[in-house]
Amino acid sequence: MELLPVHTPAGFDSLDLLEPLAAALAGEGPAVAPHVVPGQSFGSLPNDDVAAVISTSGSTGVPKQTMLGVDALAASAMGTAFALQAEGQWLLTLPVHYVAGLQVLVRSLFAGTRPAVADTGGGFTPEAFNAGAAELTDRVRFTSLVPTQLHRLLTDPTPETLRLLRRFDAILLGGAAAGPALRSLARSHDLRIVETYGMSETCGGCVYDGTPLDGVELDSVEGRLRIGGPVLAEGYLGDALLSKEKFMFTSGRRWFITDDAGESAPDGTVTVHGRLDDVIVTGALKVSAARVGDVIQAIPGVDQVMVLGIDSPEWGSAVAAAVLGDVDSGTIRQAVHVELGAHAVPKAILSLDAFPLLPGGKPDRRTIRALLERA
Structure with a gap:
């Protein structure tokens, strides 16, 4: 299986990735790997099902190269459409070499819409958001933000920023926990916020407002969350040992073992308490x-x-x-x-x-x- 490395320096047009990504999803081109460092070696992909190789955030350790399959990306995109009860046009505000940004492109391809892009070359600003949001033409509109971005948008917002935010049918909020103050502020402005939980290994958000996407299952083993379902990645490129450790077959299905503490209720809803390493022994x-x-x-x-x-x-x-x-x-x-x-x-x-x-x-x-x- 071939891999198409795509270096995404500042000023890279994210929409340039649409065509090769569409080919990869259709099985007519190599898997894409956004933000490859020049000279970086990936080795060979294990099978033809991989459509993209995405780096984990590396927020607490060395980033891992996560292999996302065609079926997993499709399941995630369709699960999102079912959860939001619509498909529409997306505003891209996040880098495409992270899973939340890539998924905006994937969802757009499956919906048959062309995303708009907020120019964040100079950093994320309300002005960049407003300019990108103003380019949306579809009646149904979505975007994906991290809490820091939403906080910036709601700090002394202009009437135009609020108007554009209210125009979205849903604003997916993930990547980190949104505090009660930010949630309350968003509600006071009548914004339609959907809090998501997920990671690169699950093709991004797989739990929306506490409810898993269609086909996704979460349970807790000794307080540690594990995730099963069609959205799971193929594993880590070039690290078979870690892939075996984190993706395992048990209880008759394949699971991803997270580093998060949480619990699932009998009705299937999920509560995430935070990272397991958030316990401080002092x-x-x-x-x-x-x-x-x-x-x-x-x-x-x-x-x-x-x-x-x-x-x-x-x-x-x-x-x-x-x-x-x-x-x-x-x-x-x-x-x-x-x-x-x-x-x-x-x-x-x-x-x-x-x-x-x-x-x-x-x-x-x-x-x-x-x-x-x-x-």
Whole structure:
């Protein structure tokens, strides 16, 4: 099976990928691999079913090259159409070398529509979003955003930005957890937000507002979520050992073993609690980073928060928080102390104007942790 490497530097026209991607999905061309570093070697693909090779975000480790099959991408696109109860025209706001961006192209190809593109060469801005959204012509309109992007759009929004946001039949929001403040703000502006959960290994979002897409099943084994169904990737290119570890057959079907904690209810709905490694052991006591984050997020004036463990000579690990918004550290420490106890109070609190981001729009956890360790 051949592979078509596509280098996507700044200024790359994402729509140039439509034709080779369409050929790959039809089995009439090589699989596409967006954002290949010049000189990078991928090796050979294992079968003819692979349509695209997408890098994981690398937010907590080395990015992995995930092989997405034709049938999996088709199942994801059709599942999205069923979940949204429509097909339509999409606005692309994310890089195509990440799964959320690629899926905008895939869904557009299956819907027979041409996406519009927000020019983010100079970074994501409300102006770039407005210009891209204004190019949409279809009656039914969708877009996919990460929480940081939506936060920027709703910070002192212009009437034009709000008008364009309200014009979307659905705004998929994924890549990171959206806090209660952002959800409430979106509701106050009458935006149709659909919160998604998924990853490169599941062709992007496979759970919409807590409900799995058609054919997708999630369950929890000792608190760890695993995902089964037709949207699963073929594995990791050039890493058969990791593929075997993360994709396995059990209980009569193939599953992807996630790094997330969560649970599924008898009605099939899913609750995701956060990453399993979000538990911080500080002074021999366990602290849930997600729980600390929830307490801080509920404080008036906090827009977004990220809670991480940082190295500490005294405690082994210490709780630390990076915060966007207008709130003083004393208020944060008091709120956490009252709700969770002294051991959960952040030892380091850093106020930022914006989170450092990975190219796909997710907060860069490694960079944020380094900033907290210097705070």
